[in-house]
Amino acid sequence: MKKQILVTGGIGYIGSHTTVELIDSGFEVIIVDNLSNSNINALDGIEEITGIRPVFEKFDVCNKSQLTSFFEKYTSIEAIIHFAAFKSVSESVTNPLKYYHNNLASTINLLDLMKKKDIPYLVFSSSCTVYGQPDELPVSENAPVKKAMSPYGNTKQIMEDIISATLLSTPSLKAISLRYFNPIGAHPSALIGELPIGIPDNLVPFITQTAIGIRNEIKVFGNDYNTPDGSAIRDYLNVVDLAKAHVVALQRLLKKQNKANYEIFNLGTGKGISVLEAIESFERATGKKLNYKIVDRRPGDIEKVWGDTSYANKELGWKAEKSLDETMLSAWNWEKHLKKQKK
Ligand code: NAD
Numbered sequence: 575m576k577k578q579i580l581v582t583g584g585i586g587y588i589g590s591h592t593t594v595e596l597i598d599s600g601f602e603v604i605i606v607d608n609l610s611n612s613n614i615n616a617l618d619g620i621e622e623i624t625g626i627r628p629v630f631e632k633f634d635v636c637n638k639s640q641l642t643s644f645f646e647k648y649t650s651i652e653a654i655i656h657f658a659a660f661k662s663v664s665e666s667v668t669n670p671l672k673y674y675h676n677n678l679a680s681t682i683n684l685l686d687l688m689k690k691k692d693i694p695y696l697v698f699s700s701s702c703t704v705y706g707q708p709d710e711l712p713v714s715e716n717a718p719v720k721k722a723m724s725p726y727g728n729t730k731q732i733m734e735d736i737i738s739a740t741l742l743s744t745p746s747l748k749a750i751s752l753r754y755f756n757p758i759g760a761h762p763s764a765l766i767g768e769l770p771i772g773i774p775d776n777l778v779p780f781i782t783q784t785a786i787g788i789r790n791e792i793k794v795f796g797n798d799y800n801t802p803d804g805s806a807i808r809d810y811l812n813v814v815d816l817a818k819a820h821v822v823a824l825q826r827l828l829k830k831q832n833k834a835n836y837e838i839f840n841l842g843t844g845k846g847i848s849v850l851e852a853i854e855s856f857e858r859a860t861g862k863k864l865n866y867k868i869v870d871r872r873p874g875d876i877e878k879v880w881g882d883t884s885y886a887n888k889e890l891g892w893k894a895e896k897s898l899d900e901t902m903l904s905a906w907n908w909e910k911h912l913k914k915q916k917k
């Protein structure tokens with residue numbers, strides 16, 4: 575029998591790609607999502623890619639009574655992958671309570687029901703944002719967690735602490751937190767991808783929207799950083815590579831290969847790419863020239879970060895494989911698919 579996995583936030587960007595990889599690896603996926611930052615069309619995309627339409631229940635994971643009823647209905651769930659959260663750094667600064675409420679209450683509810691319903695395994699979406707500007711690069715999992723740069727980042731730090739404390743008090747529960755660097759790109763089929771609502775905060779959706787004519791130009795935030803070309807450096811990771819890491823982490827838990835009740839892994843390429851290099855890669859991969867201008871630094875941005883991913887490489891046997899150019903091309907194909915859908 576196929577193992578049943580609950581994917582919260584499975585209609586969203588990373589959740590939909592992970593659902594595809596889970597189905598392709600023989601799991602039965604049940605998605606819970608309230609569609610607060612996603613579109614139900616992603617379910618059609620998942621079905622078109624995999625040939626299977628996962629069960630979908632629309633509700634807010636913060637709603638404890640609905641979550642309790644859900645677990646009374648689905649009694650064979652063996653593990654949870656928890657993506658459901660709000661993720662905009664800028665919105666978290668203007669509306670912190672929205673972020674603390676959604677991101678913390680959803681996680682607390684899930685942990686409580688995992689205890690009550692004897693669901694032992696959790697894979698949690700964490701972020702490199704927990705490191706702030708690290709003292710040493712590449713940054714490893716052992717680097718200190720610094721004061722968060724935003725309420726969003728703080729929710730990820732607190733949720734990691736909540737998971738760790740809950741596991742200490744309930745040793746039957748096991749969890750893996752995955753600290754993603756910068757996920758970008760889309761499924762090679764262009765049937766699922768990132769769906770920013772309004773003006774994108776993130777670089778790659780801004781690049782693709784500029785290339786297709788929705789935006790006039792890209793603002794490069796700063797060229798006076800202490801980096802080779804002066805623009806800020808990040809570790810951009812293909813979303814399909816990232817999705818695959820979730821399957822491997824889940825299998826590690828299910829096969830009881832974990833070395834501690836709570837494990838943390840960085841997920842990135844291990845390579846730093848500047849904003850200007852990212853723009854060049856997009857231009858090279860797509861043959862499209864981008865209109866950009868240098869503007870002031872964006873407040874709250876860090877100068878440079880990229881991950882030491884050797885622990886995930888060794889322990890999970892996982893490595894980011896796709897090139898930056900291939901990933902940029904996938905983001906572009908997704909943007910073109912969105913335009914076709916709108917027509
Ligand atoms: P996303 O917004 O595309 O997906 C999140 C999904 O969760 C959405 O479909 C949304 O509707 C749903 N959701 C949110 N709150 C919910 C709730 N209370 N109940 C039910 N559904 C809810 O975001 P994403 O980029 O796929 O991110 C997934 C996870 O990964 C998040 O936890 C995010 O913080 C984390 N993460 C993302 C990035 C990134 O750059 N995208 C980087 C590091 C970590």
Ligand code: WQD
Binds near residue numbers: 872
């Ligand atoms: C990347 C680089 C910008 C837009 C955020 C969150 C982080 C994690 C990943 C969830 C930066 C520059 C951007 C633009 C630009 N998410 N940029 N012009 O800020 O590294 O990380 O997403 O956990 O927590 O903070 O990603 O894509 O916004 O920016 O020059 O229009 O591109 O300054 O150097 P960031 P980003």
